[in-house]
Amino acid sequence: MLHTSLNLILAHGPCDRVKHVRTWLGDRSPDELFPITDLLTVPGLFVPEDAIWALRAVPAEEVATRDRIARLYACDCAERALQREREAGREPAAVSWAAIEVARKYAVGEATDEELRAARAAAWAAWAAWAAVWAAAWAAAWAAAEVTGCEWQATHLRELLEAA
Numbered sequence: 001m002l003h004t005s006l007n008l009i010l011a012h013g014p015c016d017r018v019k020h021v022r023t024w025l026g027d028r029s030p031d032e033l034f035p036i037t038d039l040l041t042v043p044g045l046f047v048p049e050d051a052i053w054a055l056r057a058v059p060a061e062e063v064a065t066r067d068r069i070a071r072l073y074a075c076d077c078a079e080r081a082l083q084r085e086r087e088a089g090r091e092p093a094a095v096s097w098a099a100i101e102v103a104r105k106y107a108v109g110e111a112t113d114e115e116l117r118a119a120r121a122a123a124w125a126a127w128a129a130w131a132a133v134w135a136a137a138w139a140a141a142w143a144a145a146e147v148t149g150c151e152w153q154a155t156h157l158r159e160l161l162e163a164a
Contacts (some may be wrong), residue, residue: 001037001164002066006030008057020044033059037161039155048154069160071107075100076156099123 006021007030024042025032035057039051052073058066065123079100102119105111 113114
């Protein structure tokens with residue numbers, strides 16, 4: 001499980017919602033570590049956005065685990081977005097699916113930096129080719145998915161953090 005503290009959060013220039021963390025901590029030391037998953041339950045924070053932001057504020061010994069979890073979480077969110085596009089009748093480019101797979105492998109040490117760069121470049125080129133058409137669809141999809149997406153993201157982030 002990943003941890004943070006109020007002082008680690010403050011060192012990264014948080015927004016004004018940090019006041020809710022201060023209130024939630026009460027009399028505890030600002031150096032006291034607590035599980036990042038706790039941020040998913042702090043009243044007044046944006047869930048899961050503030051917990052995702054706080055991933056930057058982990059102790060040095062947890063950075064490698066944080067990087068792996070963050071990359072896997074990003075892959076899962078990207079794959080979910082591609083699945084939603086597919087369900088809406090807009091088949092994503094095969095290179096986008098492949099880039100997610102390479103990023104997953106990279107997260108667990110099974111792909112090289114070069115493989116990751118190549119997959120990213122291929123996916124970017126495919127995305128750029130249809131970005132204008134996709135932008136209109138994205139605006140509609142975002143409005144429809146905003147509420148249900150946040151719930152899934154928070155639940156999924158908690159699962160990944162608790163499994164670490």
